[in-house]
Amino acid sequence: MIKRFLQTFSVVPMAGWLLGAFVAVLIEIYFGNLISYYLYLPKIPVLLGTLVALRDPALIPNVLAYDLAVYFIPVLAVSLLSAPLTNALAARMQKMPLWAATLIHIVAFYAILHLWAGISDYRVLVVKLTMISIILTVSLNIINGYQGEFSCSHPGFMALGAYTSSVLTLVLFSNDKVFGEALLPAALGPWCFPVILIIGGAVAAIGSLAVAIPSFRTRGDYLAIISLAFMFIIKSAIENMEIIGGPRGLSSQPNYASLPMVFIWMALCIWIIHNFTTSIYGKALNAVRDNEAAANSMTVNTRRTKMIAFMFGAFWAGVAGGLFAHVLRYVNPGTFGIQKLAEVLAMVYFGGLNSIYGSIVGAVSISVLGEALRPLELWKWIIIPLILILVMIFRPHGLISFTEIDMKRVLRPRNTAEGER
């Protein structure tokens, strides 16, 4: 049955799925309220209705009916029926350069996501936080997956980026009680925000040298506690700096981290890290992980490789921190502690080491689960760990590990056999 089902839909290319999703989102926008009214749902269910269904189990059939009517049936029907058309489209795009085809798909994907999230501000927030987790997870995968360390300092890097960028935006673009009048006109703010994020990332990258340099001499477990100590040091240092709020934190950052902004940074992050890991540096990283001495004798400069990996991972963690601070518009040192560390580690190892694809899956599933299971209150923290334990037992390397994204394969038309491309 499932096999038949999969076989039926194997002819649908990525473009077809996107078209189906687009139609479903349109249905939700125009008829969502009506459908949910007739199904006795209080409102358009945000996360496929899990929040409503778990709070009031009597509504489970209604939620299922809504999901079927709005998502599953339109997506499946449209994608299947339009398969000939979209396959032709995919074939045409195959002739374009790969980057152009990818870009078209990403823009289309973003448009759908934007429309879907636009229905509710809660969705927007969940999507933004999920995308920030993706950046964090993918960047931690460079250090823990590709380079094979067990680094615990990611929340520290994130804190560096978050505080640097917050201080910059507060000093430059907002009239703050602590930092005084804005130095630059506020209209410039959104345009300078990317630069500020980069500065935040750069500060995190420089901070990462404190962990990278000891890593020349030691590896694995000793590095784990060096990085853990680093995280504690950063947290304690921020707590002692009165000028940036100490434990009270910094608040009222300007609202620059809009949905497109976060999305662009996430897409950039995935693209650049993908290129990095498939480049010669990525191979060098794997070589250092698998056998440092052998890598050294094969003319890999291990010190430089390690340093680059740490700085690169920390840079993106800093960017993620900057975005995080501007999404929440509040940061405090307590956020960047053990709890955050456990969360990011779980995402990386759940998704799978050495795979950007896996990291995305891990980050999305854990962040969305965390939101979707909200109504379960305490039981949420029994169920999520149980799922993780089961995944670890049955797939010890994580859900999807050691797999690279192959855009060409993802975007190809599906009406011809794969070999004939």
Place this chain on the structure above:
Amino acid sequence: MKKLVSAVAIACIVVLCFSTSAMSQRQKTIKVGINAPMTGDIPKVGEGSKYAAEMWLEDVTAAGGIEVGGVKYPVELIVEDNESKAESAVTANTKMITQDDVLIIIGPQSSKQAVPAGDVANNYETPMISPWSTNPATTADRPFVFRGCFLDPFQGPVLANFITEEFGFTKAAVLYDVASDYPKGLAEFFKAAWEEKHGEGSVVAYESFTTKDTDFSSQLTKIIRSGAEVLFTPQYYNEVALIVNQAKDLGWDKPIVGSDSWGSAETVELCGEACYGSFFSTHYAAAGAQGATKEFIDRYNEKYGYVPDDVAALTWDSLGLAQAAIEGAGELTGDIKKDRRAVRDALAKVENFEGITGNMTFTEEGDPQKCAVIVKISDTGAYEFYKSICP
């Protein structure tokens, strides 16, 4: 293919049949959001808020709902866990405002969640009352955010004055949690007030530790050596028990003074005899309470088996304030945005609300003017009303 289509069709029909059977009555309700830390560092605080809210709901339901403009509306509580995390408090608030269409939000309790969550509430023009957050930033420049308790800048000087008048001491020591917003703020205000009275350097030891620490021996040894006459420690009840006991073991025999965070029934239970004879300032005194306060305490005690702490009492009062504001809003139009604004305006106008923790009138900033109560822990471990200090 045909099989597949028919299977999907059958599934649809079955699901539709079920969904009509689960028909619920469509009725306009007033939704009240509770944003509380059910998990994380301080689950007890979340539990207290939830219980107080459940008791309030019982009362309201028994009365047939809240009456606004001659119509009685049933009330529904939406309780969200903020996991004691800032980001979770923000998502919880956003969810309740945009998804559940709550009319008013009660919570979050600690300042580290109330400050960012208040920003969300204010942006969406939804009234929010934080019962327990004492950080000035929570309500500053936020017309839609209110609080149910007094602030650190009030409580610090109250305690400094009280100690000076009561004992005539001139040298004080402070021990506080540097990583936690509330104790740190209060410690600073106390220090400032004390040094203003007794001159620079009259706080002879100003020591700190980090959240989750359980050993304070090094700091206490330093404090004892400094020659302080009184120890002020604005900590939560679980840490109070450890601090006071360790201080006694290290030979400290002078008075210890605390703040409103001591005001939990568990303080004495955990601390034992070492705490007897200490003083602390709080919002209300459970022992020796009269009238409505006593009624609340007795009911809570009967229902949940322990004397409510100040969080529960303040949550109860915040809910009372919310109810008063909703009733005073005139009418509910059904347009949630308009209704929220009406409730906010009514809330700002509330005057002399008689709560179980004292009478309240909001200032411009949305902070209540309230009296602080100094409580003494008696020789039998009961909380005795000692003194009331008003602004």
Place this chain on the structure above:
Amino acid sequence: MEYFLQNVVNALQWGSFYAVVSIGYSMVYGVLMLFNFAHGDIFMVGTYIGFGIATLLLAMFSAILPPWVIFLLVVVITMCLASLVGVFVEYVGYRPLRGAPRASAAITGLMIGIIFETGNLIILGAQRFSFPALIESVSYNIGGVYFTNVKVLIIVASLILMAALHTFIQKTKWGMAMRAMSYDFLAVPLMGVSINVIAPLTFAIGAGLASVAGVLYGQAYPVLDPYMGIALGWKAFVAAILGGRGSIMGAALAGYLLGFIEIFVAMVFPSTFRDLIAYSIILVILTFRPRGFFGMAHSTRLRL
């Protein structure tokens, strides 16, 4: 001078907990080469078990038996029950992952820890409990240095525990098997020593030690809460690795060292900077002694 001595006593007490808990960490780490991130929460569960047993025994026998007998009974019963918890954790979280990447086992450990914390919250509610005093605390003052009989008991009991464990590891057959296992993980099973016996044994001993530490902890810091194991667990992790792989003595010394660093940093510098300075010291130590104190010159890279 007495100020200094007072802090030595303080540090000895505080360091004892780090030492005993980090030995449990270090044993699992030495034998199986795994981080047992559930160890802090095993300590928490052990303390709660001790709390339950102590309350029960005090209610039943406090009139008949002298306090020290009750104390010993509590320690022994708690130790046995907590060992079962250790074995359970090994069986559920670590055995299925043998041969998997080490980090995966670290994640299951973390998750089991979260389940313990939340489970505790669900079963016992948010209320904090006060560990009953099994031995009445008497305060002594010798030349300006204050200490209590509980403090002495903690320090002595920890030393006895460590000595007992050392003898067990060095003199018995089982101890030898464990040492062999930590020396060569692959060859020893070929010699007829089953890892399926040694691994649960290691976990059981670690959990038993942690629970005794928990009972002692309950005497010194009698407030119990479901998250009490996290901070202690992570710091014990630092101490275990600082001590060097597979070195019980190293872990114990590193535990005491950590206690001394924390106490004395707070003594000399403003206590606000305690964490900042304490961890900077550890960072510097590891930069210059990258294998800890007693670490073997083993390669410690992650098996992937």
